[in-house]
Amino acid sequence: MSSFLKLPIGLALATTIAVFSGCSEQKKPQAVEVLRPVKVAEIAAADEGRSLVYSGAVRARKQMDLGxxxxxxxxxxxxxxxxxxxxxxxxxxxxAVDLELAVRRAEADLASADKQVEISALARRRAENLASKNIAPQAELEQSVLSADQALSARQSALSALEQARNQVAYxxxxxxxxxxxxxxxxxxxxxxxxxxxxxxxAVDGEKEIEIAVPENDIAQFRPGKAVKASFWSYRNLTLDGTVREVSGSANTQSRTFAVRVSLPDDEKLRLGMTGMVTARTDGEVAAFSVPLAAVTEKDGKKIVWIVDKAKGTVHSRVVTVSGFADDGVRIAEGVKPGETVVAAGTQFMAEDMKVKVPGAATAEAQDSTQAAPQGADRS
Known part of the structure; x- marks a missing residue:
C-alpha cells in the first residue's frame, strides 16, 4: 500500500519539475547584439586645393578726398x-570776404602800376628827345629807359597778383x-x-573692387593677376570672377595683415559698401577629399579612417594619405572615394567588423518595426 502511494507522488514531482524547467527555458532572454551609434560623414567630390576665404567691402577703385x-x-x-x-x-x-578784399587791393596795385608805366614812358620820350639834341647826357637817357622797363615789369607783377587774388575768390x-x-x-x-x-x-564712378586683409601666413598665395571668385551677402546667387590687382608691400602696423585689392567686373547689382567674400585656391596642391578632423586617427603608426559598410552595418579601417588641412577638416589625397561613408566621431571606440548604428539605418529600422507592429497585432 505504501509503495503504491509513493510511485504516483514521484511521478508527479518529476512531471512538475519537467514543466517548470520547460517554462524557464522558454522565458530565458535571448542575447541582444549591441549596436554602437556613430556619427558619420559622406565623402564628397575632391576639391582643387585649400580654399582661402576673406571678407571685405566693395569700394570704388578711385576715391578722392576733396578740399x-x-x-x-x-x-x-x-x-x-x-x-x-x-x-x-x-x-x-x-x-570769401577777406579774399575779395585782396582782389580790391590787387586792383588798386594794378592801377598804380599802370600810372607808373605812363609816367616812365613820358620820361623816356623826353630823355630821348633831349639826347637827340645833345642837350641831356647819354646816362640820363639810359636811366629813363631802365625806369620805363621797371615800370612795365611792376605792372605785369600787379596784373599777376590780381589774377591770383581772383583765383583765390574762386577757390x-x-x-x-x-x-x-x-x-x-x-x-x-x-x-x-x-x-x-x-x-x-x-567715390568715382567706374571700376569697383574689394579690399581684403590677408594674414602673413597666406599672403604668399596672392599675387597681382591671380584669378579669384567674389560672392556677396546681399545676392546669394551672384558670383563674379575677380582678379587680384594690388598686394600691399608692407603689413598694417596694428593688425599685421596685408591689404589686397581685387578688381571686379562691372555689374549693376554692385553697390558701394556691400560685403563681399573673396575665395582663392592655394597654388601647387593636388586634388584631395575633405573629411572632419575627428575622422582621422592613427593605428600602427599609420593614418587611418573607419569606413562604414552600410549593407552589413559594420566598420573596417583603411590606411589613408593626409595631404594637409582644410578650413573644415583634413584633406586626404589617397585612401577614400566619393560616396563612401566614414566615422566622423568616436573613432577611438571602433574595432574591426564592429556592428554600428548609422543614423539613416536606424531610422529605417524604426520605420520597419512600426510597419510590422500592426501585422503582429492582427495575428494576436
Missing amino acids: FRVAGKITERLVDVGERVKPGTVLARLD AELKSDVTGIVTGVSAEAGQVVSAGAPVISV
Whole structure:
C-alpha cells in the first residue's frame, strides 16, 4: 500500500519539475547584439586645393578726398553722403570776404602800376628827345629807359597778383571734378579748415573692387593677376570672377595683415559698401577629399579612417594619405572615394567588423518595426 502511494507522488514531482524547467527555458532572454551609434560623414567630390576665404567691402577703385585750395571758414555745405555729383557741382563754400578784399587791393596795385608805366614812358620820350639834341647826357637817357622797363615789369607783377587774388575768390567754392557719389564728410559749416584739408570724399564712378586683409601666413598665395571668385551677402546667387590687382608691400602696423585689392567686373547689382567674400585656391596642391578632423586617427603608426559598410552595418579601417588641412577638416589625397561613408566621431571606440548604428539605418529600422507592429497585432 505504501509503495503504491509513493510511485504516483514521484511521478508527479518529476512531471512538475519537467514543466517548470520547460517554462524557464522558454522565458530565458535571448542575447541582444549591441549596436554602437556613430556619427558619420559622406565623402564628397575632391576639391582643387585649400580654399582661402576673406571678407571685405566693395569700394570704388578711385576715391578722392576733396578740399579747399585756400584756408578759411566754411559757411555752408551743399551735399550729403550718398548724393551723386558731377563735374562743376558746388560741394561747399568758404567765407570769401577777406579774399575779395585782396582782389580790391590787387586792383588798386594794378592801377598804380599802370600810372607808373605812363609816367616812365613820358620820361623816356623826353630823355630821348633831349639826347637827340645833345642837350641831356647819354646816362640820363639810359636811366629813363631802365625806369620805363621797371615800370612795365611792376605792372605785369600787379596784373599777376590780381589774377591770383581772383583765383583765390574762386577757390572759396569747392567743386567736384569727377562724376561719382559722396561717401564721406569731414567738415561742417562754421569750421575753419586749412588749405588742402579733406572736406568731402567722392567715390568715382567706374571700376569697383574689394579690399581684403590677408594674414602673413597666406599672403604668399596672392599675387597681382591671380584669378579669384567674389560672392556677396546681399545676392546669394551672384558670383563674379575677380582678379587680384594690388598686394600691399608692407603689413598694417596694428593688425599685421596685408591689404589686397581685387578688381571686379562691372555689374549693376554692385553697390558701394556691400560685403563681399573673396575665395582663392592655394597654388601647387593636388586634388584631395575633405573629411572632419575627428575622422582621422592613427593605428600602427599609420593614418587611418573607419569606413562604414552600410549593407552589413559594420566598420573596417583603411590606411589613408593626409595631404594637409582644410578650413573644415583634413584633406586626404589617397585612401577614400566619393560616396563612401566614414566615422566622423568616436573613432577611438571602433574595432574591426564592429556592428554600428548609422543614423539613416536606424531610422529605417524604426520605420520597419512600426510597419510590422500592426501585422503582429492582427495575428494576436
